[in-house]
Amino acid sequence: MGGGQLGRMFVHAAQAMGYATAVLDADPTSPAGLVSHHHLLAAYTDTAALAELARVADAVTTEFENVPAPALRVLAETRPVAPSAEAVAICQDRAAEKAHFSRAGVPCAPYAVIDSEAALAAADEALLPGILKTATLGYDGKGQARVADRAELTSAWQRLGKARCVLERLLPLQRELSVIVARGADGHAVTFPVQQNLHRDGILAVTQVPAPDVPSSLADEAARCAKAIAASMDYVGVLCVEFFVVAGADGAPRLVANEMAPRPHNSGHYTIDACDVSQFDLQVRCMAGLPLVSPRLHSPAVMLNLLGDLWFVGGEAPAKAPRWVEVLALPGAHLHLYGKTDARPGRKMGHLTFTGATPEDTRALALKACALLGLPAF
Structure with a gap:
């Protein structure tokens, strides 16, 4: 359900494991639809399309939290659906989401x-x-x-x-973190390393792993909280929980849950290149009932979000491709473009992940790429 870049990367992961895929999305040029075996061109609530999806698919997931929960309930009548309509409905409503954090014993603002x-x-x-x-x-x-x-x-x-x-x-933020958790139908859950994030204008700009400014005790607490949040709604699939780090009354850093996404997340894209299994691999495993192994970070990573603004550096029009040749000359560069036909300011067009021998080396390479692309340093 959903044809964006998250669906595209899920489709690639599923196909790498030998599965056929089907995408339900009304956009004929949707990134996931273009690479899937089946593309059902219809609205998420289209009765005939839902019936056809249930016919061709053995299990159904979503890459977009605003897929209508009632459509997921219809599919769940005949097929395994994960995450469930109930879990997606919680994530679609900020008030319900915050109430859920409290039920899970995790503080929020x-x-x-x-x-x-x-x-x-x-x-x-x-x-x-x-x-x-x-x-x-x-x-x-x-x-x-x-x-x-x-x-x-x-x-x-x-x-x-x-x-x-x-x-x-409004809380005095020290930094922003996120945790990707994958949980199977049997209740077994695993997490990726805690990710440190930088947002600009409300959009994720940079993710660094290992999180450079997070003590291990706080990272362990973030993973525990993410698992508790998933378990308390009997979640199945990949879930991202975002946290703020704020100063407690004693001055020590403490975690506050911000929001969650019932799907793989932008801040977890680095896992494709820096981990032995990616967030999309684990999403496939959740859907297929396969074992969930604890992911291993084999390389430090920095992920840069690539927005459509990069195609208009200096206000130039028409759109002009960024300096990919020079960027790809840097060691450890992994470029992922999402197959979107039109670049627009603010539109997520792709991401660029750097891996290296040390966090310091990796950050230095990412900063060189920022200079080449006209992105701010971090």
Whole structure:
């Protein structure tokens, strides 16, 4: 379900293991549809297309958290579906997501649900300054606004169409982390190494592994929390949990769960080149009921997200291909482009992973690539 780049990389992983694949997506040029054995060109809720998907597929997964949960429930009547519609529905709703974190015993930022004028008026002053986010459909920084005081909160809620929202207290972040966990139907779960992330304008820009500024005790706690979150909703498949690191009352760093994605994640793309099994390999194993082995990081890695802006460096038009020849002359460079036909500012066009002998060497190579591509240093 879903035809984007995550589906494309899943399709590649499944095909490498000998499986045939089918993609349901309405876009005739969708990255996953272009490389799959079957491409069902229809909306996610199309009754006939869902029936056809159930006919040709032995199991169904998703690469996009906004696939309608009711469609997954229909498929689950005749086929194994993972993650379940119930798990996807939790991840689709920020309020439900935060309530789930609490049930799993994992702390999150203080928050309030804003779904009416009365809820707006009753919002605790202690949540300001904060971030107002739509409860559904927001991603990559969309559907959210920073608010310093009650007047800005009111204005932002109106700009967001008075949609059901979550107001989170703005926390003094030290850094951002994520954990990819894969969990089988038997409850066995494994995690990849903790990833340290840098976002720009709400979109992931850089991932570094091993996380350079994270003590092992905090990394172990992040992995434990991610497994607890997955287990508490009986999750099957690959799940990404994003965390903030903030200073506790005693000044020590502590974890706060931010959000989760019921699928492989942008911050886990480095696993294709730096681990003995990738996040997509484990997604295939989850779907096929195959053993889940603990992933091994065999090389330090830095992943750079490649947005469509790179095709318009200096404001040039029409689009011009970035300096791939010079980038690929750097040792340890692994370029992944997603097969999207049109480059647009802000659109995820691909990623570039560097692997090396040491974290320092790897970072130095990635910084050289940033200079060649016109990306900011990190």
